[in-house]
Structures are given as C-alpha cells and as structure tokens.
Amino acid sequence: MPQSIQLGDAKAAEIKAVSIGKTFGAFHALRNLSLDIGRGEFLTLLGPSGSGKTTFLMILAGFTAPTTGRLMMDGKDITNVPAEDRSYGMVFQGYALFPHLTVEQNIAFPLKVRGRSSADIKRKVGEMVQRVGLTGHETKLPAKLSGGQQQRVALARALVFEPSVLLLDEPFSALDKNLREMMQQEVKRLHEETGTTFVFVTHDQSEALALSSRVAIFNHGELLQVGKPQDVYERPESRFVAEFLGEINLLPLDALRLEGDRAAGQFEERTIVLNRTMAMTGPNAVAAVRPEHMVICTGPQNGDRNAITCRVEGATYFGASTKYHLKTRRGTSLAVSMPTAATSPIAPQTDVWVSWPVHQGFLLPAGG
C-alpha cells in the first residue's frame, strides 16, 4: 500500500455554471446549462457522445469559451480567465503525456512551470511517484509503460501541483475491464486523500454510478438531471435518464389516478400502484421498474407489492445473475434479473407471476 501523504494546503474549489450555452455555427452543443459543483465533490458528467458533456468540461478547463453564460469559481467570475491561469489539473482521454519526457520529467512539468526550486520539485515528484505506485519507472519514457502505468503518470502529473479542481476526460476508455476497475478505485482513493474537487466525464453509466458523489446526465446539449447516483438511478425524472442508466421495464398504464403520495393505473386488468415521485400532467404514463427489482414467483405475493402474469421466453446466464426474458399476456417484453444462486432455472414457455415492491416502481411520462 502506498503510504498516505498529505498534499499540504491543497484546497478544493467551488464552481458555479450560470446559463452556459455553446454553439458551433448552427449546432447547439450546450443549451442554458446551470450547475453548481460543490467544494471537494466528485461530480460525473454522463451522457452519450455528442451530448455536450465534453464541451462542458472544455469550458470548465478554459480551453473553450462559452457562447453565453458565466462561470464562477469561489464567487469570482472566471469566464474569461484562460486555461493557463486557472491552474486546474486535467487528465485527458489518451493521457496526453509528453512523449519526449520521462515519467519524472512529465510529473515535474507543472512544478517547473510554477518556478519551484529543484529540491522542492524532486521531493514532490518523489512523493507523487510513490503515491501512484510508479516506483522503479521514474526514468522511463511513456512509450515504455503499460496503459495503466501511463494513466498513473497522467494522474500524478495532474495532481502534483495541488490543483483546486481536477478534470478527467474519459480517462479509462482505453483500459480493459480489470485494469479499469483497479484504476477507478485508485481515482476514488486519490479523491478521498486529496479532498480536491473532481469533475469526471464518461459515457459509461456503471462507472458514473460507482465513482461519483453526484452524477449529471446530459443529452443533446441539455443537462437533464443531477443527483446522487442512487437518486438518479432509482428516481429518474425522464425516460432518457431512466434508460441511459440501465435496463428498465416500461409498463404502459391506463386510467391513471393520483391518490396522495401514490399513483395507481391499470395494466392488463391489474392495478399497479407506484410512489408518486414527480408531477405528472397528462393521463398517460408508464410504470418503470428495474429488472433487478422484480422477482419471478408462482403467485401474486402479499404485502405492499405489485404482480402481473407473464410467460418465460428465455434466459441469459451472466454468472452472478441470470436475466429472464418474459412477455406479458398482451405482448409487452419484460426483463427480470435475479441472483443465479437464489433461483432454480425456469424452463421457457412456463407461465409465471412477476412481482415487485411498490416503492421500487416509479412513474414516467408516456412516450417521452
């Protein structure tokens, strides 16, 4: 284990984006985006490619100027402050290491720019090398390092000058799954140790949920929802957010009624009850339930649950879990994911009940 070293007086900044807009010609890359990034938080910008998340990161970094809106840091307007004066750490997609400099020289670069004494540089670089586990690789060129090691150099170089904000642009996209998970833990640990504000861009929803203190979901240049991972996953406010964060079953409801903090509607002759989490306008809505919140059973279960009848069409084995593909009586497709160890295999064409607790379902607008 690398020992814990205090990063001195590293302080974390607070950023406020106010009605940021960015157009490239006729293309709206970002529309009217307002977002507060808290001191020391780990905020992930999540969205498909072209959603505006990277544009927003580039605006935060100062590499791109917003067309409209303002950017505030700790109460000061930094909209027109160039990147070189913002002093944020940044880890680029593909790492962007200096190919002609050794590991040590790469990490020393931001300190040299700041005119630190060579003794100070040597000490800081030594600490950082140890901290990210690169001992023994100090004099190698980046081309001689593995992807994971290059990633560590990029992190060390971005953190060595104790920036108040660290920006990470899809840093793990080139790594294989195991290395990716290892580096995710590494980044999480560095966040906890430094206490710096981290802003992380990814298109991988599981990465976003695993790392962040909050997730901001982007689509078509708009910020759709910001919240804690559990909130955005379990209480999405739109179909896009619900579907982007993971597989979800959508059951169209008829005759929607609102009763206090609950909502009820008809689905294939059965009444489905849901928590009322958002204001619904029209009478048409869908009930949304994650596959892992549903179970397959032999009859309608008691308690505060919903149940519908289905026929099993097939199953996919994922090791730890098994996903069952089902169809309701009128042909709506469903997926139910259950721990493999907790179930015995169910043959196709079996008629079953699918049930889920009322509090695990939520309403979404139909067809939106």
Added chain:
Amino acid sequence: MTGKSATSRKMLLLAPLLLFLGLAYVVPFLGVVRWSFTLPEPGVGQYRALLTDPLVQSVFARTLRICLVVTAATLVMAYAIAYVWVRGSSVQRMLAEFCILVPFWISVLTRAFGWLAMLSNRGLINTWLQSAGIISEPLALARNELGVIIGMTHFLIPFAVFPIASAMRSIDERVLLAARGMGASRIRIFWTVFVPLTYGGLIGAALIVFVFALGFFVTPAILGGGRSVMVAELVYLRIFQSPDWGLGAAISVVLVLFIGVLLALMRRFIKPAHLVG
C-alpha cells in the same frame, strides 16, 4: 508460402525501376570508379592528389561551409513556413502552400536566373537601394558565396518543409492542451514541448537538405559566377573542360561515398516514411 510468393510478386513491380537504376546509374558509375583508378595511369594516384591538391581542398572546404550555412538557414525558414502551414488559419495555410509549391514547380535554372536578376550589381535590389539613396556602391549580393547561399536556400526550403510539417502534424493536440492546462505559457510550450516533438523531422530535413546541397551544380554555377566553385562544378570542369578525367572521377567517388555515409546515418535516425507529408 503464399506470403513469400506475394512478396516476390511485389518485387516484380519494383523491377523496372531497379533495372533502370542499374543501367542508368550503377553501371555508368562503376565506369567512373574504374576511371578514377586507371586514368591517366593505373593506381591510387588521383586519390593521393585529392589529399594534396590545395585547389581541390579549398573547393571541398567551401562546399562544406556553404552546405552547413544553407542547411541552417533552410531549417530556420522551413520551420517557420511549416508552422504556419500546419497551425495557421485557413488563409495562412493557403498562403504557405503557395509559397512552398510555386518555387517547387519552377525549374532550378529559371530560379537561378531569377535570383541573378534580383541580386546582381545592376539587379532590382541594388537599383532600388541606389535610387533611394541608401547606398552609393552596389552591394555584392551575387557572383559570390552569399548569392550561392541565397539561391540554394530558396531552392531547398520546400524539401525541408515536408518532413518538418509531417512531424508537426503528428503531434497530439491534447499534449499541447495539457501543457497549457498546467499553466505553461505559449512560448514555454513551443520550446519545451512543440519543438522537441519535431526533432525527428528536423534531423530528417537537415540530412535531406545537406545531402542535396552537396551535389548542387546549376545554382552555384550561375549565382557563384565561377568564383564560388563547389564540388559538383569542379567535377564538371575537370571532365568537360580539361583532360583530367581521373581526378574528376575520384572526386565523384569521394562525394558519392560521403553521401552514402550520411544516408546510412539518416536511416538510423528516422524512417523514410516520416519524410513525406
């Protein structure tokens, strides 16, 4: 096995070129090598003369001096042009392309006479400066080493621009952004990141220009006015204007060997593919 036959089929495509080079260059050059050892009498007398003849030595020294100055001047100017060509605005790029390609298409002879019209005692520059009253006597811009250097540099710039621009194009934009994000000024980024990442292109350009310059004939003959004879012109003089074929042949052999060594060095530093844009 299929790989082998595919390779030999590809070799067939090269065959006409190899045949041409063999018949047009290698075989005649072997004849030149033979002259150098047989004329006027068999032996290594001509090579011994090379080491002692003060005229030959001064020509070799002048050739090296001119080539070094031309290489340095060419690299500096080609770097600036390549920078604008690769990183300038679209108008600047077009302008740079024009400046690179137009001289490239004009014959070396035309360009040498063009420079003569500019640089000679009664040329454009001296006439203007004199009529403006800045100078009373014409400046010695042509018919000397300076004229040769100007003409050769102008000719060689495009050959240096291509490998340098190729190296500049292969720089990852994010590396430069990363340096900016770390607080580095543009001047610092240029000298500590951008330029070091183009060293490969610079070395390649330097070797190409230097090797090319060593064999220059037309430009020094016209702009040097017989007063700044370089090696290639000396060979010409020995073979066409004197009966001293053996010495001319020996100079040729030495020049070819020297260039061969430089090319071998170049192969060690850079891959040929990096030299073309």
